[in-house]
Amino acid sequence: MLAVLRKEFVQLRRDRLTFAMMIGVPILQLVLFGYAINADPRHLPTVVVSSDRGPLVRSLVRSVETTGYFRVLGAVSDGEAERLLRAGQVQFVLVVPSDFSTRLLRGERPAVAVYADATDPAAAGPALSALQALPRVALAHDLHGPLATLRPGPEPFELRVHRRYNPEGLTAYNVVPGLVGVILTMTLVMMTAMAMTRERDRGTLENLLATPVRPVEMMLGKILPYVLIGYLQVLIVFSAARLLFDVPMLGSFALLSAMVLLFIVATLAVGFAFSTVARSQMQSMQLTLFYFLPNILLSGFMFPFRGMPGWAQALGELLPLTHFVRIVRAVMLKGAGWADVAADAGAIAAFLLVVAVVAMARYRQTLD
Incomplete structure (x- = not known):
């Protein structure tokens, strides 16, 4: 028993990411729920x-x-x-x-x-x-x-x-549009993050590295199939929003589709970046959870965004889900146009650029 116990501690010491998650997630939850979440926004x-x-x-x-x-x-x-x-x-x-x-x-x-x-x-x-x-x-x-x-x-x-925009105060009008971004974040990041680690676990990563495929081509090849899956998820949610919850669509569906594409690509880029860091599918899932938790709590999806303290709002502005939730609600409920959502779209594009650069840098390190 002591030998097995010692072996487990050795594995924990070697698997630093898992150990950091075990400590980091409770601390993150404590800070967010204790300080950042406020259901009674003021000022x-x-x-x-x-x-x-x-x-x-x-x-x-x-x-x-x-x-x-x-x-x-x-x-x-x-x-x-x-x-x-x-x-x-x-x-x-x-x-x-x-x-x-x-x-x-x-x-x-x-x-x-x-x-x-x-x-x-x-x-x-x-x-x-x-x-x-x-x-x-x-x-x-x-x-x-x-x-x-x-x-x-x-x-x-x-x-x-x-x-x-919501005279009857229906919760579905607020929750269902934001749920589009939450579902995409939860599923696409995990699926893409496991794409590279799956290759490593199956022993096929060496074959890919031996091919003349460049990092950008590898990234696009891993991401593009999930773009179609993301659009399928969005279509299901929008259909349910209209048929089951009678959520209106006052804005341009073409504009909303373009914003969905931008957000899907940014989300998939995050998953690809995680896949270059994680060494196993379990670590990919852990990184996905660590990313998903602040997104759902600080984006304004579950709790009023303006009810959070300034530092929490600053962190929330760095997350793409925050801006995507605003865009979806504005287009669907307010009939907003491009001028109204341009700032949030620019924030998502900037996030995509930064994550793509990090993912490419990490992938080149993997090649080395």
Whole structure:
């Protein structure tokens, strides 16, 4: 028994990747769940649409910020507010009538509108709930003395909330589009990562290395078959999204298909890079798990992205799944065009370039 025990410790010492995974995965889970995950996001980006710059409007905006859920970035025009909301750069738009102060001082009850990006109900829900008391308390310190007689009741103005892109707050509208990227990440990285290690385990890698195939040709030959498999998976998910969950497709299917291709190639490049590092199929699976865990937790698929601390959001911006989830939700639910998703597409392309260079460098080391 002692001899077998000693042998196991020797194997653990030699298999440093497995040992690092045994220590690294629990630490990663502890840090992410303990610090990064937050189901109650605050300080969400908000813009104001109003030509009224009076003190009453300023008090209203300050009251919105005091709730802790909103971070007012400034005043913009109607068209700019619509663009920012569709591109996902802001979470809320506060629309105050241009004659808000005048109507309020006349004793009328003007209406203030709040437009929310409700593609993720978990992100918008708590903030909208915090606005329920706003009409009653926002101007309490301004409408006092002689102005108090002008108040047409306990609420001097009316608040109208518009949940854009997902008015009913259906979870399927948020989960199903993001599930496309999650499925591709989980399956394609593993399949490609095991491509080279499978050759090594079967003893056929030496034959491949003896052929005149160049590293780029080897990479493309290993990746291209799985591109078709990835598209098949996407077709299944999109069909289920439409037939079973009635998720709309408001944008261009051609644009979405191009973004899917870009993400599939980037994901497969990650798997190929892992295959040049791993020495066995078991190590390939371990690396896939280590890559998949932060992707699913930091991409905004399971938890609100803006609810995470700054360092977690910075890490999430480095992951391709974060940008792909934004693209799919924007195209399907918002009808976004190329201008709205260009920044996220560029981030995925940059990630693909870096990973491809690393994979080629590692593959040349394998040749040596």
